[in-house]
Structure formats: C-alpha cells, structure tokens
Amino acid sequence: MRKVVVLGGGLAGLSAAIYLALKENQVILVEQEPTLGGKASEIVEDGFRFDTGPSVLTMPDVVTGIFQDAGYKCPISFEPLELLSRNIFSSGRVLDVYQDWEKTQEQLDPAEKVSFVQLLKEARKLYVGACETFVFGRAPGILSLFKYAIRYGFRSYPTMKLASLIRSFNPSPDLERIFLRFATYLGANPYLAPAILHNIAWVEFGQGTVFPRGGMYGLVRALEELAVNLRVDIRRSAEVTHLEINKGCISSVVADDQIKCDAVVSSLDIIRTYQLLGWRHRLEQARPSLSGLVVFLAVRGHNPLMSHHTISYPANYRSEFDSIQLGEWPEDPTLYIYLSCRGDSGDAPLGCENWFVMTNAPTVEHSIDEERQTRRVTQLLINRGFLEPEQIIWTKHLGPRHLARMAYRGSIYGNAPDSLLSTLRPNNRVPGISNLALAGGTVFPGGGVPLALLSGKEAARVIEVK
Template sequence: MSAPRVVVIGAGFAGLAAALHLTAAGARVTLIEREPRSGGKAGSWRAEGFRFDTGPTVLTMPHVIEATFAAVGRPCTVEMAPSVAGTRYRFASGRVWDVGPDLERTVASLAPSDADAYRRALTRARALYEAAAPTFVHGPAPGLRALMAYALRHGAAASPGSRLPDLLESLGVRGDLRTFFLRFATYFGADPFRAPAVLHNIAWVELGLGTRHVRGGLHAVARALEAALVDLGADVRHGCAARRVGARGGRVREVVTDSGEIAANAVVLAVDRRAAMTMLGRPLGPEREPSLSGLVRLVGVRGVDDRLAQHTVLFPETYEREFLDLRAGRHPRDPTLYLSISSRSDPDDAPVGHENRFVMANAPALPTSTPATESEERAQAGREAMHAAMTRHGFDPAAGVVVERWETPATFAAFGHRGSLYGDAPHGVLAALRAPNRVRALPDVALAGGTVHPGGGVPLALLSGRQAALVVARRLGLPLAVWTA
C-alpha cells in the first residue's frame, strides 16, 4: 500500500512542524510556500555587512524546538544561549531598570513595596500559566468538556470577567511597574487596557521560563527545520502559491496551485485562518477586531551606544494614550519602542564598531477598505512618531545611519489579514481562545498557525503544527512519535 499524500500549505513554523511530524510518520508530504523562502514572518535581511531579523527577535520555550527535532529523530542544530542580560526598560519617569532571570538582582533597584509587588505579580503569573498550559498551550484545541474542567478547577483563580489592569491593581502593582506588566499582553496582540486578566500568564513565560538568543536569528530555526524536513524526504516547493483545496464527497482530492494540481489525501493549511477558509470555499463570517500590527525600522549604524542593551524598551509619557490612538486606527503619536541589537551577542551581525538595530512600535491593523495596503500618509505618520519618540529619549534617529529598511502593516499583510500579527484581538476571555484546528465536514483537513489553537509566536506555532499533524495522522492511520515537550 502506498503512503498517503499530504499537502501542507504555508512554510512558517506551524507548516514546517506539521510537515516534519507527518513525514516522519510515513506520509508523502509536499510543503508549498508562496514566498521564496520558509519561515513566515521570521525572515532575515542582509545589507552592507549587517544582518537583521525581520520578525521575532527573541525565543521563549526553547524546549518546544528541541522536542520537535527529537520527535522526528533528528538532532537539534539550532544554536541557542540563555539571554542572561535580560531587557533594559527606560520609563518616562527617568527610571532605567534592567530586568533579567536573576530575581534578586532584578528587584534590587526597586523600593521595598515595589519589590514585593513584583514578586506577587510574578507568582500570580506563574500560577495562571501553570494552570492554563495543559489545556490551552500543550493540549489539543479544547472542547466544551475541557473548558468546563478548566473552569471548575482553575476558573476563579483566572479572574474571569476581570481585565488585566484590575488584576494588577489587586496585586498592588502601580506606577512604572504597572506599565511594565501591562506590556506583556501585547505579545498576544492585545490592547493591555482591554485584555482579560488571564493574559497576565504571558509574563511568566518570559520572566520565569526565560528567553534564548538564537545565533543567526529566528530565521535560523526555520532553516534548520527545513533542512531536517528535506533530509527526511519531503518535497519542499517555494514560490508555489495555493489557490484552492479541491474536495468532493467530503474528501480532499487535490490542491490547486498557480503551477498546477497536487494530488492529496489530506491537507494542512498553515496560513491565516481567513485565507484558509477562502481556499476551502467556506464563508468567512463577520469581520472581527484584529490584533495589533507592527511598524519596524531596521537600521545599521556606526558606533555603539552603551545606553542601549541588547534588548531595550522605551516607554512613552502616557502608556494608555498609545492605545487610544491604536483604537482610533492611527499610528500612536508617542509609541512604546522595542529595540533589539543582536550584534551584541552575535558579532557577525554587524561590522566592527557598528550596531544592527531592530526598532519596533505597535501599529494598527490596516483598514477594512484597504486590507493589504497602507496609505503613504499614514505610514509616514508612523515613521515620524517613531523618530520623535527616539529623540524624546535622547537618541538621534539619524545619527550614523549606514543602511535602513522599513517593515509596515502592509508588509505583514502578506502573512495575516489586514497585517495583524496574531489574528483576532484577544479582548475578553472567550476572544482570547484561538479557533479550533478542524474544519466541519472536512475530516481530511487541519488548520495550523498563529490564528488557530494555541496561538501566535514561535513555540506556539510549532505546537500548532504538531496538533494539526495529530489530526491528520489519526485520520490516515499514521503513528506519530512520542512527544516529550
């Protein structure tokens, strides 16, 4: 009996993981990707001796990467090192605070009351994460029974119906410390002032579990996954755009691409959920509020500025005003800025005596009237606001520039509806749940990626790919290797 044919659409982290697991299980996998490379938003750009990440810059939950390679019998070739230095936070109050994995060192510069509040907030974040992770991170998309079990056991502790600011207030977290903890909700694409309290768990993932620096950037992870996939015998096709999934009688038959048809017994759609529904010929449903997008400046500069750490966050004068602008659909006039300088730990990323700076601000998703493009006027307003914010913090955005490139919401629209980075906005407990990875009346199809369970970010995308592979493997009678993450 010949091996079943599986087509995986989309070579981001979710698609790469799904393809890896299914190939290792014995399926004949064809992975197709519209772009000329794998990795999705996790790209890499080189110019004038500089290398930049064009998407995520830091890795959490590294055990998920290690488990992915182990499950398919391949060594993990990704070079990861703990981010010992942590992140430097510069507040409008003038406070400069270095936060890292050493708890006592982190709280040493805080007033005793703030140090106690930090410990309480971190303890609560850990409790929220450890209660939620088995159901909402590592398990399959939860059904009603799983949701009820979680609610009965942990629901009250998750402060249902409360917002994140309310939870922090109850923990005595105020002032700069409040701004610090609110920001973690943006990692899931949320407006922190409207985010449910349960999203406080994200703080534990970074502050408690820690982060890793990846040599060569996050795109190196995608390259390593693709190399393992090719080594296992999968067919990887870049520059191949899927147009439609053909199904008859409730069974998948083929995938129609811009270069022909590919026969399939099952399909994994590792793309934005709305794009997946379009390929399946399914109704899209009502337009929902999108998550945050981003505005990124990649800039190589002469000189090294010791006021900046490898990871630095510059907070605005009034944090809430930033999100009032975003709710109004405009780039914030005084945005929070996140800067990453990978050349601090990976000298090959910049010429000697230079720095490669990744500078990111929150941005609104694109308007429904132009879901794939942004007006030059709006984009220019975002660029000017970013430069003004750098200047307010005492940094000259024009000093020593050697090379520069911008990534805007229109750039990210190639990977997500309206350029949103995390699908639908997670405002409210139910809205924070990602869509299931199954498609009604099409048992041969599974969905994967940041817009479905368990959500966005590199480790969650890998877990999403694993869950989609499980759906397809069970349907096809294929054995997936034991998972140890």
C-alpha cells in the first residue's frame, strides 16, 4: 500500500484524497486551518450562517459523480434555481435572468431580445468547442492543443478581446455588463480578457445553477464525511513548511512532524507549492487575477428587492477595473449580493437575512485598508437604497489579507487571464519531480467548484498511473 500525502483540505484536496483512497492508497490529508474547505468556509454566529467563498454552483453532476464513483448515494439535495440572477442598474432598471430564456426575453426590447439570444448561442458554441479539451479532458499537451487549434482555433477568436466580441452583437449597455461580468469568475478584468471567456456565460445561463441544501459549505461537510468513511487520515492545523526531495522524488512532507511518503498531491496555490520545494515559479512575475472583499451583514427585516443572487452595477462599470488595475480601491464598485437564506431559511433567524456582499479588489500588496472598505461597502448598500442603517445588526469581513493565506498575493485564481494562452492554467505536473501532481484553481482545469473537484480527480489519476 502506497502512502500519499495530499496538501490542502479545500474542495480539490478532498476530491484528490477520495479518489486516491478508492485506489487503496494510505492517504494523509494535511490542512493548515482547523477546519476543511479552504476558500469554501463558513461563519456561524448569533443564528446567522454565511458561506465565505463560492456562492454559485453549476455542473452538480460533478459533485454527485464523486459519490457515485465511491459507491455512495450523494447526501446533498440540489435545488435548481429558476431565477438565476437579479441585475440592478444605476438607472433603476431591474432585469431578471431566468433559466427559461423566454421569461428573460419578456423584459427585453426587440433589439435586446436578438442580442441576448445571439450572445447565448455564441457562448454555447465556444463552450462546446472548449469543454472536451479544457474542462473534462486530461491536462492538454502539445498534440491536444494542436488538435483544438485546428478544429476550433479561429472560431475561438484568438486575437479578439471579450468586450469586442460582446459588442459585435450590438447589446444594450445593460446586457453588455451582464455578459462582461462573467470574466470576473476567473478573476479577469473584463476589458482585458480574451473572447474565449464568453463561454462561461453558457455554463450559468445555458446549463443553469443550483442551490445545495446546507449551503455551499454543505459540500465540504459531505466530502469530508466521505473521506473519513474511506479512511483518509485528516490532519488539521498542520502547516506544511517544506517538501524534501530525493533523487527527483518527494520523500517526505515536513509539517508539525516529518511525514515520509511515496507520492504527493498538492492542492495549494502553484506558487506556494514551488516555494515549498525551494523553487520559484515564473507566475510570481505575472499579473495576478482579481482579489475580493466580502462583507457579511446580519440584517434585520426582509428586502423584497433582493433575490438569491443579486448584482448591483455602478454607473461606470469600466472605471471599477481601471482603478483595480492601478492598485486602487474602486470608489463605486459592483456589488454582488448573495442571500443563502432565500434557499435555506435556517441560515438566518426568523425575520432576519444573511447578506454576503462581495466586491472586486486589488491584491494584497497594494495596502488596502479593509476596515475602511467594509464601511464603504456598507454605506453603498444604504446609498443605493437596499438597506436602512438600523437594519444592520453587525458586520464582518474577509478580504485580500485572508485570501493571501491560501492564494499568492490574495489573487483568487492565480495569474490574470488576459490572453488566450494565459487562460490555460498550468499543467498539473512539476518537471523534475516524478511523484508530485497538482490540483486546485491555479492549475488545470482552473477555478470554480466543479473545476476544482475535477482537478483533484485528475491529480489522483496522475499519481495512480505512475
């Protein structure tokens, strides 16, 4: 029986540990925090429960597939969301996007209807072309990339920016912002992002989203329970400080003690993994993706304007990203508001709501005053008419400083995907180390809950074939 150490107890690490245990390896999972989940954690206080990380779940079959592969019934109940997002603009317009396209189109003028359908069809075309190679396949090599380029290369608009592609369908300014925003799902500046990122719109608007009962952290609990059932040895509050190399292999993992091993899967940020090896990675010099600030508000009362997922746009969407590009906090940012209590009433006391409010942010090296920005976000909620000051019971926040414990410089998804090539996450192998595989949002296939889970599965496969 081989001993395999998994670094990091986030979704990718849990996935890798489960698949390795299914192959009868002795698996030790090492997590620096006292709880598992990584970015997908939770806050519970005074009867309020908040997810702290991912808030939108697509592709639930990836989750259920893990349990099926292990011979278990998935314990999580997924509720499809009919209303995918409520979009509120500075003009006062409210535009709801539904899983049912016709319900969305009922709110659009004739020109917008045409643009909306054309943009979705284009997103679907890009997704279908890319998913086999860049989502569900193995980390692509030169041959796979060449085949993709021959078949879909020119149809993926390799030299075009996302904003130019979207504008080619003549959307209204409101529709343009809705579709541009999907680039931020990979931590990209929408005005610098390549056109290929338009495929993300199909995943959410075309395939739909679900709400997992128990919230997003319920996924972590369920996967942790499965890992324990498969006899994964989970070691919490154990920070890895060094990976020892012997003859091109990792021979031991140094944390609170020295763990000798036959192989390692690291679900840590790729730059952190290289640092543990005593090496440097070229991405240290790359421009980082967006960071974020999340403000958690315990709120008294009920706001009927808020949906499960609500986006409030500023008057000048582009200026938000121009500011961040300069390392500055945007004066008037987009507010993404997530109320999990709309899907699970137990997440807030009776007569109250749990408001998760996220804004894009510069990375940690720009000396952000997070407390000041938390007050600014709270004031914006009041200024935009969403809350009255007396409704706010208490606030907390997590920002770039917190993210920097898990991600280099606090960037959510590694390097910024500003070009077609930079959207391709690094390979899940480390040259020169034969028994190490990588997982997580900074390597193939990328960030987001489904891709993180798939990356863990693929990393386990890489270890198994060695």
